[in-house]
Amino acid sequence: MSQVSLSDLNSCSKSDFVAALANIFEHSPWIAEQAASFRPFAGLVQLFDAMKAAVDHASPELRLALIKAHPDLADKTQRAAGLTMESDAEQNSAGLDRLSDAEYEAFERVNNAYRAKFGFPYIVCVRRQTKDSILRDFARRLPNDAMAETQRSIEEICRIAALRLDLLVTSADRLKVHGRLSTHVLDNYSGKPAAGVEIELVELSELGANRVVTRATTNSDGRTDAPLIGGRPVPIGRYELRFSVGKYFAARGVPLSDPPFLEKIPLRFSVSEPEGHYHVPLLVTPWSYTTYRGS
Numbered sequence: 001m002s003q004v005s006l007s008d009l010n011s012c013s014k015s016d017f018v019a020a021l022a023n024i025f026e027h028s029p030w031i032a033e034q035a036a037s038f039r040p041f042a043g044l045v046q047l048f049d050a051m052k053a054a055v056d057h058a059s060p061e062l063r064l065a066l067i068k069a070h071p072d073l074a075d076k077t078q079r080a081a082g083l084t085m086e087s088d089a090e091q092n093s094a095g096l097d098r099l100s101d102a103e104y105e106a107f108e109r110v111n112n113a114y115r116a117k118f119g120f121p122y123i124v125c126v127r128r129q130t131k132d133s134i135l136r137d138f139a140r141r142l143p144n145d146a147m148a149e150t151q152r153s154i155e156e157i158c159r160i161a162a163l164r165l166d167l168l169v170t171s172a173d174r175l176k177v178h179g180r181l182s183t184h185v186l187d188n189y190s191g192k193p194a195a196g197v198e199i200e201l202v203e204l205s206e207l208g209a210n211r212v213v214t215r216a217t218t219n220s221d222g223r224t225d226a227p228l229i230g231g232r233p234v235p236i237g238r239y240e241l242r243f244s245v246g247k248y249f250a251a252r253g254v255p256l257s258d259p260p261f262l263e264k265i266p267l268r269f270s271v272s273e274p275e276g277h278y279h280v281p282l283l284v285t286p287w288s289y290t291t292y293r294g295s
Helices: 006-011 014-021 029-038 044-056 060-068 076-081 085-093 101-118 131-141 146-168 245-251
Strands: 179-182 185-187 198-204 211-217 229-232 237-243 265-271 277-279 282-284 289-291
Touching: 006 014, 006 044, 014 029, 014 146, 029 044, 044 146, 060 146, 101 131, 131 237, 237 282, 265 282
Parallel strands: 179 277, 185 282
Antiparallel strands: 179 229, 198 211, 198 237, 237 265, 282 289
8 A cells, every 4th residue: 555645635636635545444435525625634633533523423324334334354255255455454464364264163153143233244443453352352242232332333443544544644743543562671690781682472362373473682772673563553462472581691601500490481461452552671580580561
């Protein structure tokens, strides 16, 4: 998806404006068409507010059509027919394109139960979720009434749209749609940052296989060159950070037992705020470690 600048959107024709933003809200170019009347926009926040206002002031029939424009999650038939580029990328980000047979069956079961009750698809902003958290969200929302779920669906659609808009449009301001996960390793044995510690971030799953999110090595400051997760939401879920400290201390000639007392340290933690900043430092010696949630 090619990015476009806010200044270009402000100055282009209405038809070009609508074409550029037509699928920020799934298959609903009428939202961009209404927002175009409020140009020029001083920033991305103002543009998004105008698009959201179009949704908020739409008729119940139009809001329901917006909800029904979205595909089911992890639906093989809809994937074969072709999802929009945006929906395909969003579902892939949560691993919904590579589910086991048992996971596909679980999603099909809850999709069918939700549609049978409400008459429209279950919608959630999957970039803020993991597979496990999506299924837990299904279970929490299924007992709701239709009015509550209609409103919740619109809220999730607006979250999806905000992320799409932030990815597509360049502007001096940004939407507050991203989180951050970072770490910092301090060598308490030598009293300095631990450089060269290999780190693995793993997304844990109760349903299927765990998934390696990223691998990194600490730099001279004991940090990774880039956040472990940055520039996007930190999906709701359970994680494990694995620090290869035995290899680190052995490389520095520290006397160790064979095998070392601490070879690989796993730190398990959970994320509940996708737009939050999570900092998980490790203070370590060959025989002990501590951690906490930093800022």
